[in-house]
Amino acid sequence: MEPSSNAMPATSTKIAATTGAVPESHSVTKRLQNELMQLMMSAPQGVSAFPESDANLLVWAGTIEGPKDTYYEGLTFKISLEFPQNYPYFAPKIKFVSPMWHPNVDMAGNICLDILKEKWSAIYNVQTILLSLQSLLGEPNNSSPLNAQAAQLWDHPEEYKRLLLQRCQED
Amino acid sequence: MASAEEIFPVFDASEISNTEVETSWNLLVSALNGSPVPVSALDQFPALEPALLDYYCQEICVYSNEFFKSIDVQTADAEFFAALIQELHIKFLTPLTRLPFGKESHIMVQKQLTALLRDFIDDQDHIKILLDYLDTHSLHSPQAVEVLTQYRQTGNLDVETDAALAIALPKIIREMVEKSFKDQWRRSVLDDCVSLVQDTILPVLTAIGIYDSELRTQLQVLAREKLAEVRLNELFDMILHEDESQPGLDDLKEVIHTPELRAKTVYTLQSSCNLRLLNSGVDTSSIVLFFWALVNVLSVLDPRGVVLDKVSPAIHRYLKERPDTVDIIVDGIIGEETSPLAKLSEKLAPPSESDLAIENDMLDVSWQPDPVDAPPDFVKRQTRDIVSIFFMLYDNPEVYIKRLNSVFSNKLLSVTSLGELSVLTAKAESLRKRFGQRQLQSIYVMIRDVRKSLRMQDKVRASKKSLESTKALILSHRYWLNLKNERGNFPLLFQHLANQFCGLFERYYPQRAVFWSPEDSRVSINLEFEDRALDLTVTPDQAAVIYCFSETPQNKADYISAVVGIDQDRTVKALQFWTGQCVLIGPDENGIYTVIEKADSTVPQDVDIVVGDSASSKKAAEEMMVYWQYIVGMLTNLGSLPVDKIHSFLVMFVPKDDPYVKTKQELEQFLYHMVDGEKLVESEGNFSLKTG
Numbered sequence: 001m002e003p004s005s006n007a008m009p010a011t012s013t014k015i016a017a018t019t020g021a022v023p024e025s026h027s028v029t030k031r032l033q034n035e036l037m038q039l040m041m042s043a044p045q046g047v048s049a050f051p052e053s054d055a056n057l058l059v060w061a062g063t064i065e066g067p068k069d070t071y072y073e074g075l076t077f078k079i080s081l082e083f084p085q086n087y088p089y090f091a092p093k094i095k096f097v098s099p100m101w102h103p104n105v106d107m108a109g110n111i112c113l114d115i116l117k118e119k120w121s122a123i124y125n126v127q128t129i130l131l132s133l134q135s136l137l138g139e140p141n142n143s144s145p146l147n148a149q150a151a152q153l154w155d156h157p158e159e160y161k162r163l164l165l166q167r168c169q170e171d
Numbered sequence: 172m173a174s175a176e177e178i179f180p181v182f183d184a185s186e187i188s189n190t191e192v193e194t195s196w197n198l199l200v201s202a203l204n205g206s207p208v209p210v211s212a213l214d215q216f217p218a219l220e221p222a223l224l225d226y227y228c229q230e231i232c233v234y235s236n237e238f239f240k241s242i243d244v245q246t247a248d249a250e251f252f253a254a255l256i257q258e259l260h261i262k263f264l265t266p267l268t269r270l271p272f273g274k275e276s277h278i279m280v281q282k283q284l285t286a287l288l289r290d291f292i293d294d295q296d297h298i299k300i301l302l303d304y305l306d307t308h309s310l311h312s313p314q315a316v317e318v319l320t321q322y323r324q325t326g327n328l329d330v331e332t333d334a335a336l337a338i339a340l341p342k343i344i345r346e347m348v349e350k351s352f353k354d355q356w357r358r359s360v361l362d363d364c365v366s367l368v369q370d371t372i373l374p375v376l377t378a379i380g381i382y383d384s385e386l387r388t389q390l391q392v393l394a395r396e397k398l399a400e401v402r403l404n405e406l407f408d409m410i411l412h413e414d415e416s417q418p419g420l421d422d423l424k425e426v427i428h429t430p431e432l433r434a435k436t437v438y439t440l441q442s443s444c445n446l447r448l449l450n451s452g453v454d455t456s457s458i459v460l461f462f463w464a465l466v467n468v469l470s471v472l473d474p475r476g477v478v479l480d481k482v483s484p485a486i487h488r489y490l491k492e493r494p495d496t497v498d499i500i501v502d503g504i505i506g507e508e509t510s511p512l513a514k515l516s517e518k519l520a521p522p523s524e525s526d527l528a529i530e531n532d533m534l535d536v537s538w539q540p541d542p543v544d545a546p547p548d549f550v551k552r553q554t555r556d557i558v559s560i561f562f563m564l565y566d567n568p569e570v571y572i573k574r575l576n577s578v579f580s581n582k583l584l585s586v587t588s589l590g591e592l593s594v595l596t597a598k599a600e601s602l603r604k605r606f607g608q609r610q611l612q613s614i615y616v617m618i619r620d621v622r623k624s625l626r627m628q629d630k631v632r633a634s635k636k637s638l639e640s641t642k643a644l645i646l647s648h649r650y651w652l653n654l655k656n657e658r659g660n661f662p663l664l665f666q667h668l669a670n671q672f673c674g675l676f677e678r679y680y681p682q683r684a685v686f687w688s689p690e691d692s693r694v695s696i697n698l699e700f701e702d703r704a705l706d707l708t709v710t711p712d713q714a715a716v717i718y719c720f721s722e723t724p725q726n727k728a729d730y731i732s733a734v735v736g737i738d739q740d741r742t743v744k745a746l747q748f749w750t751g752q753c754v755l756i757g758p759d760e761n762g763i764y765t766v767i768e769k770a771d772s773t774v775p776q777d778v779d780i781v782v783g784d785s786a787s788s789k790k791a792a793e794e795m796m797v798y799w800q801y802i803v804g805m806l807t808n809l810g811s812l813p814v815d816k817i818h819s820f821l822v823m824f825v826p827k828d829d830p831y832v833k834t835k836q837e838l839e840q841f842l843y844h845m846v847d848g849e850k851l852v853e854s855e856g857n858f859s860l861k862t863g
Contacts, residue, residue, distance in 0.1 A: 040800040
């Protein structure tokens with residue numbers, strides 16, 4: 001057989017002088033909407049978050065799965081994220097909603113994590129926060145604990161696990 | 172017939188004390204039997220008349236009661252009663268005429284008889300018996316006229332007869348109209364109908380003694396009403412054959428004025444639409460066509476649009492559920508020759524001022540109040556313009572613009588000459604007049620691209636012989652949404668053509684660079700086998716891959732991949748295409764693909780390969796997959812949600828640059844699809860992720 005070829009390739013031009021899109025006003029909703037899109041599109045393993053209602057983009061619910069090879073493996077934790085009006089220049093308020101037993105989380109679910117406090121930067125976003133929290137589960141900062149008992153027992157796997165599960169079942 | 176003596180027994184002295192009455196009576200009886208009456212007796216008769224009459228009436232009473240006892244009321248019908256009435260009349264009134272009684276006495280006896288009949292059977296039963304009779308007998312038959320005359324005139328049962336007729340007439344007229352004029356909506360029958368009813372019914376009523384100056388008008392009203400009912404039942408068919416049914420519709424317009432009939436119009440249309448239109452067996456273009464006809468028909472029948480307002484929501488909802496509605500309407504708007512809605516393109520001209528003018532009640536001399544069935548918040552439809560009505564189907568008319576862009580981009584891609592392009596430009600121009608420059612911006616950019624490309628092509632061909640059969644389109648990549656617009660490399664076979672073109676292009680447009688989009692490119696090829704030849708338009712990958720087989724009929728995928736210069740994935744995809752086309756067979760256990768030189772060798776012909784037009788449906792599925800991530804996100808964090816909520820989340824949170832334009836129905840369909848795919852679970856309308 002004899003293919004005779006008549007190529008008619010389509011091409012696309014890129015005009016060099018195109019002005020780049022000027023970023024629109026950094027309203028918090030716009031930013032959160034973009035973050036939501038990024039989060040949805042990249043869908044990182046084991047963490048997720050979504051606005052709680054379609055009326056208010058400033059309050060999200062999140063889910064964090066315990067990372068593998070940690071005490072938290074197989075457990076799933078709900079968190080709440082509250083974004084201030086001046087986000088991303090100020091950090092969101094994040095709390096564990098599910099009962100949590102962890103050196104850096106108090107019994108009310110408050111979290112002690114530097115990037116959520118003094119080390120906050122506008123370059124962080126929901127996805128980085130979620131991933132930091134996930135890794136915090138496996139690597140606590142035992143030097144400044146909110147839950148002293150958990151910090152002490154960190155190196156006693158059996159006892160730690162027992163108390164963790166007991167706490168998780170309180171729900 | 173009984174002889175007079177049987178009926179009028181000789182007086183018994185014990186019963187009547189007045190000897191004079193007794194004597195007179197006996198004289199009368201004998202007179203009836205033919206004996207001469209002495210003149211002296213007649214002289215004193217007037218004085219005795221009341222007493223005699225009393226007696227006579229008593230006798231009638233006694234006799235009738237005996238007689239009635241022998242009648243089986245259950246089986247008696249109107250004909251039987253008519254005969255009975257006549258018999259009683261002959262028996263008791265005829266003799267009276269032969270006696271020197273006054274007229275008053277005559278009437279009194281007649282009343283007595285009527286009272287007896289009414290006593291025997293009450294009026295409701297009389298009516299019922301008459302109705303049963305009229306059910307089975309034609310009103311204008313001589314027998315029926317006879318029976319009704321007996322009832323009404325002889326028996327004086329006028330109240331009962333009239334009541335029965337009042338009940339029966341509408342039905343009789345309805346049957347008459349239906350019999351004569353059913354399915355006759357291709358001509359105007361209103362006058363015929365009215366005169367038929369009048370000519371048939373009026374003589375009968377006159378014959379049985381009903382005279383009324385209003386009668387003619389009342390019959391007219393009934394005739395019109397019944398014609399309206401008959402036509403309303405056929406309204407669906409009349410709309411279907413809108414072009415032929417104009418006379419019938421005009422008739423109908425003349426006769427639907429009462430609130431009942433208007434309500435019936437709405438109801439009939441709603442139910443016939445549900446039954447005959449809005450189900451999966453009807454294709455979308457038929458529904459759209461019907462809806463168009465409906466709008467036209469109702470704009471005549473009910474210019475205020477109240478009926479349309481009530482009927483159309485169900486059709487709107489249904490059309491929105493159909494995935495191809497937009498496509499079909501857009502094809503119509505563009506005036507595709509194959510589209511059943513091609514006439515829509517003639518309606519593209521922007522609606523005239525008068526169609527859009529907001530009504531000013533104060534200035535309108537012929538102002539009429541809204542029809543009685545208009546809801547309190549009814550606002551007169553501002554437009555009768557069908558294109559606007561179609562555009563209002565969706566909350567967001569973007570869907571149409573999107574589709575227009577996509578259709579135009581497909582058409583423009585196949586344009587080969589400036590002549591063809593000008594046809595499309597004219598179409599775009601008429602669209603612009605309707606929808607505005609802004610909405611059509613993309614289309615204009617695309618047209619400009621193609622025009623420029625065609626010019627470029629001429630220049631290129633003039634300067635390089637090797638590029639003669641190459642057509643390149645230079646496209647502004649932001650505007651051609653249908654294209655994949657992915658930069659990539661051509662198979663080596665074509666890459667040098669592309670490179671040559673690039674060189675020329677950069678000479679003419681020094682400031683610009685060309686990027687190729689191989690996935691959007693097409694190659695026309697001609698394959699010759701031992702027994703057949705194929706002309707195909709394929710992708711560059713496919714063309715290059717099959718080209719390898721022109722030298723050696725058997726090849727391995729990795730060899731082809733190396734020769735053609737594309738990666739393994741693309742090679743295998745192209746090979747699969749050719750096996751689907753029954754050009755190649757393979758891979759065998761050694762991974763070898765072989766050319767099928769003879770088509771009749773045993774080749775499975777039922778290979779389903781999706782080519783070409785699947786692009787748009789695939790695109791729709793891909794679009795939904797973007798939303799799928801959002802759905803997973805919300806369900807992961809918020810538990811289970813109803814479809815409404817999911818829909819409004821998507822509306823709110825999907826970025827507006829590429830907005831979420833699916834309908835709730837489409838979303839629901841997709842969600843159930845995911846339930847079938849065991850990704851979701853649904854319970855009581857709430858969807859949640861399937862765990863584990």
